[in-house]
Structures are given as C-alpha cells and as structure tokens.
C-alpha cells in the first residue's frame with residue numbers, strides 16, 4: 001500500500017530528542033524557545049508562540065481578542081472541524097463564506113455581504129498547502145477594522161506574492177502527525193503584534209506573568225522541549241521537503257493531465273504551494289463516483305483520503321447549534337462530494353508516483 005502520509009525521522013531527530021532527555025528539562029524550556037525563534041524566521045513574523053496543538057493555537061488566538069457573546073467570525077465551510085470547534089470554544093458565532101473551486105479556500109467576494117455590526121474576525125483556512133486569496137481579504141479586514149486569523153495548519157511556509165502564510169494577520173499552525181512539519185502533537189501562533197504575543201505567552205501559562213502573579217484567567221497550552229526537539233531538524237530540511245513535494249505534484253500533474261473525469265489541482269499565479277495534499281476532483285465527466293473511486297484506488301494499493309466529505313457544519317452537533325450560522329454554500333457542498341487527495345508526500349519514489357498515475361488512469365478508464 002502506498003500510504004497517503006508517512007512519518008520518517010532521521011538520526012538528527014534522535015540526537016536532539018536524546019539531548020533533551022539527558023538534560024532533564026523535558027517541559028517547556030530552551031528548545032521550545034529555539035523552535036519559536038526559528039519558526040518566526042520561517043514565517044517572517046516578529047513573534048511565534050508555541051502551544052500544544054493546532055486547535056489550542058486557534059482557541060488561544062481567539063481568546064486574546066476578548067470576543068463577546070454574539071461576536072461573529074467569518075470562516076470557511078470547507079475545513080477540518082477544529083476551526084469550527086475553536087470558534088465555538090471561544091464563545092463566538094461562526095459564519096460561513098463559500099469557497100472557490102480553484103484553491104478550495106474562502107472566496108473574498110462572498111465575505112463582505114456577511115459582515116455585520118458584530119463581525120470581529122475573518123478566519124481564512126489555507127487548505128491543502130496553498131493560501132487563500134489574501135490581498136482582497138486584507139483589504140476587507142482593514143476597511144471594516146477586523147482581525148485576520150489565518151488557520152495555517154496545512155500550509156507551513158506557503159507564500160502569496162512572496163509573503164508567508166500566517167504573516168498577514170495572526171497565524172495558527174499545527175504539528176500533528178500528518179502535517180508537513182510534525183511533533184506528534186503541537187501548535188504555533190505567529191504575529192507581528194507585541195501585545196497579542198505577550199497576552200498569548202501569559203495565557204498559555206495559566207495567565208501567569210511571573211511566579212504566582214496571575215494577570216488573567218489562563219490555561220496550560222504549553223508545548224514541551226521533547227516535542228520541539230523533533231521539529232528543529234525538520235526545519236533544517238524544510239525547504240528541501242517543500243521542493244520534493246512540489247516535484248511530486250508536478251509529476252502527478254503531468255501523468256494525469258487530460259484524463260477525463262478528473263480535475264487536477266494547480267498552483268495559482270503569485271502563490272507558492274507547499275502541497276500538504278494533492279487534491280483532485282472526480283467530476284461528472286466520469287460515471288464513477290468519488291466514493292467508488294476511493295474504494296477502487298485502495299483495492300489497487302494506493303492510499304487516498306477524503307478531506308472533507310461534508311461541509312463542516314453539516315452534522316447534527318452543529319447544524320442547529322446556537323453559535324453556528326449555517327448557510328447555503330453551493331461550491332463547498334459540491335467540492336465535498338468530489339474531492340479526494342492522492343499521496344504527494346516527500347517519501348514517495350518515482351515508482352510510487354508511476355503506480356499512482358497508472359492506477360488512477362486505469363480506474364477512470366483512460367487509455368495509457
């Protein structure tokens with residue numbers, strides 16, 4: 001089976017983790033600080049604040065904004081459930097702007113109509129490794145005095161007009177096991193705002209400024225040095241990882257171009273895609289459904305994933321939730337029925353890629 005994702009560490013990770021174990025300082029300490037500094041450099045931001053996962057990164061970023069009940073956050077309906085859970089956890093109301101089917105991200109032209117007196121935050125999700133169309137979003141946010149919160153869990157160091165994802169507003173990142181950089185569980189928040197950075201550092205440590213000096217209600221959102229040690233060698237290699245993912249994506253695109261029934265993903269002009277996922281659409285041009293395609297691919301030994309089978313609020317727990325404002329999102333609804341991700345990770349061999357291409361062509365009945 002060619003897996004959709006795989007975790008492989010080298011001797012460098014083993015050494016860094018071993019150093020932490022031997023140091024006896026295994027909670028948040030100097031290695032987390034080093035990781036934060038390196039990550040801020042990667043994103044070109046003034047600050048990076050490490051937390052224990054990508055969901056808490058979103059929650060903490062919203063909590064330091066002091067949202068009031070009834071305040072609204074406009075986000076994408078086509079995202080992992082963490083984005084929505086964080087908005088609800090922060091006590092805000094989630095409102096959804098439909099997506100575009102070329103980048104799978106929030107459509108800026110759908111955002112302005114949703115802005116009310118209560119809107120406080122626009123929260124685009126940079127899905128699959130490519131940023132949302134940021135210039136118009138920045139413009140709307142500035143015009144209406146709104147905070148931009150970028151869910152960058154899937155797009156570490158993706159770029160838009162040369163500027164890194166997570167550096168336009170407040171950025172939140174995940175280092176879960178499947179992400180482009182992983183610490184098993186882990187998260188980061190990036191910002192250029194000194195006050196927000198300061199509040200986040202206090203919040204993640206029980207609201208404590210100095211020992212037993214409690215400044216705000218807080219929590220324990222801390223990352224550990226053991227986890228941060230895993231990330232550092234991955235950062236050393238990350239530009240190569242991105243390059244390999246980009247090469248793999250290019251090989252898949254050239255192998256699958258022109259196959260009827262499949263719409264291929266693209267890196268849009270002025271963006272740099274980091275290919276967290278290689279997501280295709282199974283269109284009406286073929287008689288086979290997306291779900292049948294997934295079953296067939298797995299029978300041939302090609303792992304694939306459906307991210308995501310439905311729009312995020314289309315579940316019993318959210319549909320009539322008082323903090324969720326469900327709305328018609330036709331593009332996201334249709335994409336959710338057609339999207340499937342193929343392996344694109346950095347450990348694929350050329351033989352793997354050839355096998356993926358041949359299998360997809362066979363399943364879709366394309367002559368090779």
Ligand SMILES: *Cc1c(COP(=O)(O)O)cnc(C)c1O
Nearest residue numbers: 053054055080082153174175176
């Ligand atoms: C993974 C992910 C998260 C949550 O990150 P965790 O570290 O798993 O909590 C949030 N948003 C998106 C889009 C993600 O893919």
